[in-house]
Amino acid sequence: MNPSAIREILKLTELPGIISLAGGLPSALTFPVEAVREATARVLRDTPREALQYAASEGFGPLREWVAGEMARQGVAVSAAQVLITTGSQQGLDLVGKVLIDAGSRVAVESPTYLGALQAFVPYEPEFVSVACDDGGPLPDALATSAGARFLYALPNFQNPSGRSIDARRRADLARAAASAGVPIVEDNPYGDLWYDAPPPAPIASHWREGTIYLGSFSKVLAPGLRLGYAIAPDGVFAKLVQAKQAADLHTPGFNQRIVHEIVRSGFLDAHVPTIRSRYRVQRDAMQAALAAHLPTEGALACRWQMPGGGMFFWVELPEGVDSEALLVKAVARGVAFVPGAPFFAGAARANTLRLSFVTVDADAIERGIVALAAALRDLREEAAPPRAAKKASRRAEVAR
Amino acid sequence: MNPSAIREILKLTELPGIISLAGGLPSALTFPVEAVREATARVLRDTPREALQYAASEGFGPLREWVAGEMARQGVAVSAAQVLITTGSQQGLDLVGKVLIDAGSRVAVESPTYLGALQAFVPYEPEFVSVACDDGGPLPDALATSAGARFLYALPNFQNPSGRSIDARRRADLARAAASAGVPIVEDNPYGDLWYDAPPPAPIASHWREGTIYLGSFSKVLAPGLRLGYAIAPDGVFAKLVQAKQAADLHTPGFNQRIVHEIVRSGFLDAHVPTIRSRYRVQRDAMQAALAAHLPTEGALACRWQMPGGGMFFWVELPEGVDSEALLVKAVARGVAFVPGAPFFAGAARANTLRLSFVTVDADAIERGIVALAAALRDLREEAAPPRAAKKASRRAEVAR
Numbered sequence: 001m002n003p004s005a006i007r008e009i010l011k012l013t014e015l016p017g018i019i020s021l022a023g024g025l026p027s028a029l030t031f032p033v034e035a036v037r038e039a040t041a042r043v044l045r046d047t048p049r050e051a052l053q054y055a056a057s058e059g060f061g062p063l064r065e066w067v068a069g070e071m072a073r074q075g076v077a078v079s080a081a082q083v084l085i086t087t088g089s090q091q092g093l094d095l096v097g098k099v100l101i102d103a104g105s106r107v108a109v110e111s112p113t114y115l116g117a118l119q120a121f122v123p124y125e126p127e128f129v130s131v132a133c134d135d136g137g138p139l140p141d142a143l144a145t146s147a148g149a150r151f152l153y154a155l156p157n158f159q160n161p162s163g164r165s166i167d168a169r170r171r172a173d174l175a176r177a178a179a180s181a182g183v184p185i186v187e188d189n190p191y192g193d194l195w196y197d198a199p200p201p202a203p204i205a206s207h208w209r210e211g212t213i214y215l216g217s218f219s220k221v222l223a224p225g226l227r228l229g230y231a232i233a234p235d236g237v238f239a240k241l242v243q244a245k246q247a248a249d250l251h252t253p254g255f256n257q258r259i260v261h262e263i264v265r266s267g268f269l270d271a272h273v274p275t276i277r278s279r280y281r282v283q284r285d286a287m288q289a290a291l292a293a294h295l296p297t298e299g300a301l302a303c304r305w306q307m308p309g310g311g312m313f314f315w316v317e318l319p320e321g322v323d324s325e326a327l328l329v330k331a332v333a334r335g336v337a338f339v340p341g342a343p344f345f346a347g348a349a350r351a352n353t354l355r356l357s358f359v360t361v362d363a364d365a366i367e368r369g370i371v372a373l374a375a376a377l378r379d380l381r382e383e384a385a386p387p388r389a390a391k392k393a394s395r396r397a398e399v400a401r
Numbered sequence: 402m403n404p405s406a407i408r409e410i411l412k413l414t415e416l417p418g419i420i421s422l423a424g425g426l427p428s429a430l431t432f433p434v435e436a437v438r439e440a441t442a443r444v445l446r447d448t449p450r451e452a453l454q455y456a457a458s459e460g461f462g463p464l465r466e467w468v469a470g471e472m473a474r475q476g477v478a479v480s481a482a483q484v485l486i487t488t489g490s491q492q493g494l495d496l497v498g499k500v501l502i503d504a505g506s507r508v509a510v511e512s513p514t515y516l517g518a519l520q521a522f523v524p525y526e527p528e529f530v531s532v533a534c535d536d537g538g539p540l541p542d543a544l545a546t547s548a549g550a551r552f553l554y555a556l557p558n559f560q561n562p563s564g565r566s567i568d569a570r571r572r573a574d575l576a577r578a579a580a581s582a583g584v585p586i587v588e589d590n591p592y593g594d595l596w597y598d599a600p601p602p603a604p605i606a607s608h609w610r611e612g613t614i615y616l617g618s619f620s621k622v623l624a625p626g627l628r629l630g631y632a633i634a635p636d637g638v639f640a641k642l643v644q645a646k647q648a649a650d651l652h653t654p655g656f657n658q659r660i661v662h663e664i665v666r667s668g669f670l671d672a673h674v675p676t677i678r679s680r681y682r683v684q685r686d687a688m689q690a691a692l693a694a695h696l697p698t699e700g701a702l703a704c705r706w707q708m709p710g711g712g713m714f715f716w717v718e719l720p721e722g723v724d725s726e727a728l729l730v731k732a733v734a735r736g737v738a739f740v741p742g743a744p745f746f747a748g749a750a751r752a753n754t755l756r757l758s759f760v761t762v763d764a765d766a767i768e769r770g771i772v773a774l775a776a777a778l779r780d781l782r783e784e785a786a787p788p789r790a791a792k793k794a795s796r797r798a799e800v801a802r
Contacts, residue, residue, distance in 0.1 A: 028450035036453065037445045044438045049429035052437065052624035087488055087628075087650040094649045098524050103504065119648045123499050223453035225655040227488075247520045248495045248649065249488040253657055254626040 015332070019369040021356040022337040024160065024312050027283075030276045031223045032263070039262035047258065055254035057246040059085025059230070063261040067216065067230050074192075075202035076209065078232050084241050087252045089190055089217040089229030093120035095248065096186055096213060096231070099240040100150045101126045108146035108183060109153045110138050112315075112344035112353070114160045117153055117188065126150070128346035135306060137166035140177035151184045151213070157192040157200045158311025161344045161355040165309055168201035175207035190217040190229075193273050195310035196281040210234050218260055220312075221273050226256045280312070286363035287314055287356065290370035301377055314356040315341070322380065324354040330376035330383075336369040416733070420770040422757040423738040425561065425713050428684075431677045432624045433664070440663035448659065456655035458647040460486025460631070464662040468617065468631050475593075476603035477610065479633050485642050488653045490591055490618040490630030494521035496649065497587055497614060497632070500641040501551045502527045509547035509584060510554045511539050513716075513745035513754070515561045518554055518589065527551070529747035536707060538567035541578040552585045552614070558593040558601045559712025562745045562756035566710055569602035576608035591618040591630075594674050596711035597682040611635050619661055621713075622674050627657045681713070687764035688715055688757065691771035702778060715757040716742070723781065725755040731777035731784075737770040 043051050058064065064083040071078050086092045093116065101107060101124035109117070111130040118128070129149055132142040138154060146152060154174070156166040166174065178185050187204045205212040217229040233241055245251070288307045291314065295303045304317040318324060324340040331338060341353025356373075358366055444452050459465065465484040472479050487493045494517065502508060502525035510518070512531040519529070530550060533543040539555060547553060555575070557567040567575065579586050588605045606613040618630040634642055646652070689708045692715065696704045705718040719725060725741040732739060742754025757774075759767055 023455070025455055028454050031450055031453040033445065033449040033453070036449070037442075040441055040445065041438075044434065044441065048434040048437070049432055050626075052432040052434070052626040053429050054424070054426055054620075054625045087654075090648075091650040116648075116651070119644075123645065123648060219455075224455045225451075225453040227650060227652070227654040243520075244524065247491075247517075247524060249492040249628060250517070251628070253488075253628040253654060255657065256654055 015337075017335055018332065019336045019365050019372065020360055021358070021366070021369050021373075022339050023360065024357050025360045026220060026224060026276075026312075027279060027359055027362075030279060032268070032272055035263050035268055035272070036223070036259065039259045042262050043255070043258045051255045051258045053254065055251045055257075057242050057251045059083065059252060060254060060257035060261060062265070063257050064230075066261060066264055067232070070216075071205075071214070071232065075206040076214065076232075078209075082232050082235070082238055084231045084233070084238065084245060085252050085257055086215075086229045086231055086245065087249055088219060088224070088227040089188065089215045089231075090116055090120065091245075091248065091252075092215040092229055092231040093117050093186075093188070095241050095244045096151070096215075097121040097124045097126075098244045098248075099237065100184075102150075106146065106149040107151060107153065108143070108149040109346045110155065110159065110162075111347065112161055112341060112350075113153065113346060114155055114188065115343050117155075118343075118346055121153075130345070130347035135164055136170055137164060138174060140170065140173040143174070143177040143181050143183060146183055147181045149183050151186045152178055153186045153188065154204065155188045155190075156204055157189055158194065158308050158313075160191070160311070161313055161339070161341065162315040163306065163308030163311055163313045164315075165200060166204075171201060171204045172207050175204050175211070179208055179211055185212045186215065187212050188215045190215075190220055191311040193221050193269075194277060194280060194312065196277060196284055197309045200310070205232070213237060218264075221269055221276065222260060222263065226260060228252065228256055228260050280359055283358045283363055283366060284308065286366045287358040287370065290367045291316070294370050294374040295377070296374075301381060303377075312357050312359045314358065316354050316356060317350075318352040318354065318377070320352055322377075323351045325351065327354070327376055327380050330379045331373055334372040334376045334379070336372040336376070338373065416738075418736060419733065420737045420766050420773065421761055422759070422767070422770050422774075423740050424761065425758050426761045427621060427625060427677075427713075428680060428760055428763075431680060433669070433673055436664050436669055436673070437624070437660065440660045443663050444656070444659045452656045452659045454655065456652050456658075458643050458652045460484065460653060461655060461658035461662060463666070464658050465631075467662060467665055468633070471617075472606075472615070472633065476607040477615065477633075479610075483633050483636070483639055485632045485634070485639065485646060486653050486658055487616075487630045487632055487646065488650055489620060489625070489628040490589065490616045490632075491517055491521065492646075492649065492653075493616040493630055493632040494518050494587075494589070496642050496645045497552070497616075498522040498525045498527075499645045499649075500638065501585075507547065507550040508552060508554065509544070509550040510747045511556065511560065511563075512748065513562055513742060513751075514554065514747060515556055515589065516744050518556075519744075519747055522554075531746065531748035536565055537571055538565060539575060541571065541574040544575070544578040544582050544584060547584055548582045550582075550584045552587045553579055554587045554589065555605065556589045556591075557605055558590055559595065559709050559714075561592070561712070562714055562740070562742065563716040564707065564709030564712055564714045565716075566601060567605075572602060572605045573608050576605055576612070580609055580612055586613045587616065588613050589616045591616075591621055592712040593617075594622050594670075595678060595681060595713065597678060597685055598710045601711070606633070614638060619665075622670055622677065623661060623664065627661060629653065629657055629661050681760055684759045684762075684764055684767060685709065687767045688759040688771065691768045692717070695771050695775040696778070697775075702782060704778075713758050713760045715759065717755050717757060718751075719753040719755065719778070721753055723778075724752045726752065728755070728777055728781050731780045732774055735773040735777045735780070737773040737777070739774065 103125035342349035504526035743750035
């Protein structure tokens with residue numbers, strides 16, 4: 001395994017005075033502290049010893065039931081017996097890798113794709129196949145190139161890092177193409193609830209239930225520090241995932257599962273998630289406005305981006321030849337951090353891309369961060385093409401040597 | 402991966418009316434519910450948003466410091482920077498497997514060894530080498546047979562399943578032999594605090610710090626449902642373990658880490674752990690007394706066992722030729738469950754062995770459970786050697802066919 005880009009990035013965001021548009025940290029203001037406090041008190045009053053004891057690897061029954069109900073609301077009919085509670089949805093990726101990947105197996109991914117998924121799969125030594133994508137996600141026709149792959153990993157809602165979504169029609173087409181190519185789909189959906197314009201279409205799993213492993217998370221709608229996610233899988237794969245789960249950590253903390261169930265059981269999220277949406281919508285709009293006001297869209301430094309309909313990220317394409325890692329050095333000097341795009345590509349990396357998070361800091365800081373980013377871009381250009389006088393001085397120095 | 406014996410066993414223990422001497426479930430009466438309640442309230446009062454946010458993969462700094470201090474008390478000098486907080490010590494085993502095992506790598510294990518470790522390692526496709534053991538653990542001279550192994554996995558204190566311990570002298574000899582064979586040691590210590598006669602000697606890690614990965618756990622001294630353990634490793638391996646940890650679940654729940662730190666920081670365990678020891682010592686003594694009173698130690702059904710000095714388990718050897726899985730069927734019919742010994746062997750399994758836990762049920766239930774076990778053993782013998790009349794009837798039936 002290679003050193004982790006995410007890790008190095010998170011260190012940058014911790015520097016004092018840096019505006020972080022880098023990590024995908026949810027705003028801590030969205031965490032329902034009072035609800036966690038009440039739920040925890042109830043769990044420790046009513047079932048303390050059950051919550052503190054070893055528990056089933058599959059997860060806490062009532063929480064699995066709740067997830068199955070939630071999936072039904074989204075148009076995916078599953079039973080609680082197909083729901084595996086995981087230690088964050090990152091663990092779902094690890095378990096999928098452990099169960100489905102052998103060394104040398106082909107694994108199809110979007111281009112770009114979620115860096116944490118690449119990191120979860122890499123230890124199992126797959127051969128990645130990047131599926132051709134456009135602004136609407138993977139091209140169904142391109143799936144033919146991934147025949148024989150163990151699975152296609154896709155993030156259909158407000159993708160990390162690109163922000164793009166797959167529409168209803170392409171979801172159906174992708175499911176059909178994948179079924180025809182015999183390639184199961186691993187559908188990762190951490191951001192589906194974070195929509196700001198219109199709710200997303202039904203999951204790919206609704207089109208191909210028996211061929212899809214679906215991953216969900218409580219990190220973005222409640223709090224990531226509880227580390228709670230879930231995986232939904234067809235029966236045969238499910239049994240293998242449970243075994244892998246047991247080998248990985250026996251079970252997800254029962255204490256946390258009971259607290260979260262206590263919170264969600266009475267419909268808390270129906271009122272809470274809209275408040276997160278409202279906050280993030282404002283921040284998304286602030287970032288869109290700041291980008292439009294400060295980043296060049298014409299000329300030698302023209303940048304390109306699309307406003308995402310939800311999620312946490314803008315994906316910016318810099319002019320060809322501009323390396324976003326070099327830009328990051330200038331940006332940090334100007335007091336802003338982002339994530340360079342290259343690590344999100346499994347195949348040929350596009351070094352002129354970068355990811356901006358709009359959920360961690362408020363609208364004011366977003367505006368200041370984008371102003372700093374635009375200044376860093378100018379700094380980088382000036383260094384690449386130094387002013388005439390400086391060039392002359394440099395030539396003189398050469399002659400003198 | 403094959404179906405999990407542990408899973409199937411845990412199902413048996415859930416049958417109504419069964420006395421479970423099977424799973425290693427700590428007594429829920431030992432869980433410090435009030436301390437958890439107070440600590441949780443403090444965490445949610447003082448640092449709620451930090452506790453609910455994403456956190457560093459290495460773990461919560463103050464808890465890592467506490468663990469380093471605890472190791473120093475045991476004679477192992479480590480810095481907090483070498484402590485990785487894991488989602489239970491089971492995850493430590495998974496991460497060690499992921500980092501150190503390639504397909505076909507040799508991995509040396511005790512005979513018998515902890516089943517959960519075998520399950521954690523198997524997905525990485527090692528070739529297991531069982532090191533010859535006596536009642537005092539692995540024989541240092543036998544380590545020569547494991548030259549080239551990626552590591553020796555050893556559980557020196559009150560081993561699961563055998564209950565045996567490695568004494569101070571053999572720890573030193575093992576460290577020397579392993580260093581000489583170039584085989585690192587993975588030292589697993591979930592039970593070290595659960596001693597009932599005398600505290601265990603210093604860890605193997607104290608003899609060979611740079612060649613040992615040490616795994617510890619809060620499951621047995623606080624509560625397993627919080628899923629908190631730790632791994633301590635030399636620098637090079639540590640960096641790889643952190644990467645593997647990040648890919649596995651990003652980090653262990655910060656909420657749980659802060660609660661446990663809040664509990665242990667002021668020396669709570671110094672008063673609490675002795676209460677666990679007192680309870681379990683009574684139960685161990687009850688099991689020893691019941692075994693001595695009810696299991697035959699002479700004749701055709703002679704059984705052999707040693708009283709463990711700590712931990713959670715007795716290991717019983719039945720007469721050669723008696724299969725403990727067949728005995729389990731009879732035992733469940735009599736209302737008691739245990740774990741057959743065969744799955745604990747990486748190599749040639751000794752089918753005439755079984756593991757009994759004395760921590761889950763109280764002394765009365767232990768006594769009744771052992772009475773039922775002895776009855777089941779007689780049932781099995783009677784079936785194997787049916788009384789004369791039954792034999793005659795059976796012969797007549799054959800003739801009649």
